[in-house]
Amino acid sequence: MVQGKAGYRFQNWAQTYSSCPEKYFQPSSVEDVRQILAMARQSSKRVKVVGGGHSPSDIACTDEFMISLDKMNRVLEVNKEERRVTVEAGIFLCDLNEELTKHGLALSNLGAVAEVAAAGVIGTGTHNTGIDHGILPTQVVSLSLMTAVGEVLHCSDSVNQDIFQAARLHLGSLGVILTLTYQCQPAFRLHERQFPSTLTEVLDNLDFHMKKSEYFRFLWFPHTENVRVIYQDRTDKPIQSTSSWFWSYAVGYHLLQFLLWVSTFLPSLVPWLNSLFFKLLFSGREERVGRSDTIFTYECLFQQHVQDWSIPIDKTKEALLQLKAWLESTPAVVAHFPVEVRFTRGDDILLSPCFQRDSTYMNIIMYRPYGKDVPRQQYWAAYETIMKRVGGRPHWAKAHNCTRKDFEEMYPSFKKFCSIREKLDPAGMFLNSYLEKVLIS
Ligand SMILES: Cc1cc2nc3c(=O)[nH]c(=O)nc-3n(C[C@H](O)[C@H](O)[C@H](O)COP(=O)(O)OP(=O)(O)OC[C@H]3O[C@@H](n4cnc5c(N)ncnc54)[C@H](O)[C@@H]3O)c2cc1C
Known part of the structure; x- marks a missing residue:
């Protein structure tokens, strides 16, 4: 008979949400899962399955029964x-x-x-x-x-x-x-090329960039015109070591965390930090080749709050320029870098933010340096208003204020x-x- 543990505390990756389930189960078979659901029915308990706990929201939280399938992983x-x-x-x-x-x-x-x-x-x-x-x-x-x-x-x-x-x-x-x-x-290898550009250039040439690279995305540094373009494409080239590249970023991010923490006392530093870090880490050209999964994934070094709405692809320029204009007209509000812009094919999945339309995802971020929350409500609200105006749909895992209506x-x-x-x-x-x-x- 599968037993549930009491006293387990669940916390998501960003440590922004947690819950204390009454019982925490780690079944190792389908029969175990069936027994847990039978117990839940008998005692009128709700059940939540948790995966990696990476969702930056309370979507995986529960105070009743929690199931982890970490032993059903074959x-x-x-x-x-x-x-x-x-x-x-x-x-x-x-x-x-x-x-x-x-x-x-x-x-x-x-x-x-x-x-x-x-x-x-x-x-x-x-x-x-x-x-x-x-x-x-x-x-x-x-x-x-x-x-x-x-x-x-x-x-x-x-x-x-x-x-x-x-x-x-x-x-x-x-x-x-x-x-x-x-x-x-x-299996395939990816050749990643990163280079600097400007928001105007990228928005004026979006189609060109999308055709030029299979996995094109870009990072915009708010309060500036600076953009980092990232192309990732299949290649037969041999794997190039990336350790020095990684460490320069790792050191840079630790410095960033400290300076962002300082900026919590002096928010007007943030636009300067966005420019500084662009110059330090993102204004040169970088290349690397690696196994596809090692290029797709990257180390997200410290905690953050995020929103990530999908919008119709033809609204990309309008939405980004509106966000830029709003930040320029509201200097009291600061935005951390980057705004990450990604592109996705439409599909037929009922609740997919890309349901029946090719889409652009615009991910905004506010870091939590050393776990400290930074005011973000005005930025969040302005972004949501723009996203709704252009027909956006929020990422289900990330922050949003939407309800069934x-x-x-x-x-x-x-x-x-x-x-x-x-x-x-x-x-x-x-x-x-x-x-x-x-x-x-
Ligand atoms: C550092 C970081 C980087 C990220 N990068 C990206 C990104 O590039 N793109 C992006 O789109 N998102 C990104 N995310 C969000 C992340 O991909 C999603 O939140 C994803 O759902 C997390 O998977 P998980 O296994 O941690 O799921 P959890 O957060 O544990 O759960 C997600 C949902 O799935 C349910 N669930 C899990 N397993 C089962 C099951 N077996 N049966 C039924 N329900 C189940 C849970 O109940 C919950 O509703 C990132 C998050 C972090 C923290």
Whole structure:
């Protein structure tokens, strides 16, 4: 009989949200999961599955039953012919990447971190960049989930198709994801080229940049015109060591953390810091070659608050210029660098921020130097207003102030998702306060 632990404290990566579940379970089999859900039903408890705990919101928090699938983390099957891998839902992508490498395979795209679970990244619609690439859930071709009554459903484009399009971005609200099959590619190396530019140049030549590089993104340094362009492209070149490159960044970021902490007493330093760090770390040209997953991911050295809305791609210039103009007209408000701008192909996943439209993600950030919160409400509100005005949809894992009413307007299939959820979980076993805000109230 699987036992739950008392006294466990869950904290997300950025240490911005935490909760103390009444019981914390680490099942090692499907039968264990079924028993936990039976216990939850008998005692009317709610259940939350946690992955890598990287979501910068309270989406994974609960005071009732918490399940970690860290013991259900095996690779179940590698189909080399179809280049597909089936895994248990708790496997971290960093471990999956190593396994795939052994079989000459790789995922076609990854977010910035890989210490996240295979089911966790599709819980919130993790994305990277590349206009020919969808968000990470588009790489999932089938999955199985256990519903609140303990039934296991297999879903794909041909079986339980509606549930599949809901479950590929599930918010943890449909049941316990047990297994997933990811479509992979032959393993590949990436050549990364970084170089400086200006906001005007990049916005005027967006199409050019998107065609020029498979995984194009750029970083804008608020309060300045400075931009860092990042191209990542497939290559046959040998791997180039990146250690000196990494350490110059690591040292720079530690200096940055200290100076940002100083700027909490003197906010007017922030625009100067944005310029200084651009000059110190981002104004030269850098190149490196590495295994795809090592180039996609990078060390996010210290904690931060983030918002990351997806907007129609043709609104990119308008939205960024509005944000720049607002910051210029409101000098009392300061914004940390970078604003990271990424591009993603549209898809048919019901709650995907890229549902039926090619999109631009605009990620804004306020660091927490040494864990200290920096005022951000005015910046956050101005950004949200601009994002809403241009038809934006917020990243499900990150900060936003939207409720069900907003999502009904943003998502043509929002009601369809809700009715699927209500059928699979009529008693709301998998709800928590975050989900009540976005799905119910
Ligand atoms: C440093 C950092 C960098 C990041 N970079 C990016 C980025 O580049 N792009 C991007 O889009 N996002 C990014 N994120 C956000 C991150 O990718 C998402 O929050 C992702 O969902 C985290 O995965 P996780 O495994 O930690 O999930 P968690 O945060 O643990 O959970 C996410 C959701 O999935 C649910 N869940 C997890 N496993 C299961 C399961 N087996 N069954 C049912 N529900 C489940 C949880 O209940 C929750 O609702 C970043 C976050 C951090 C902290």
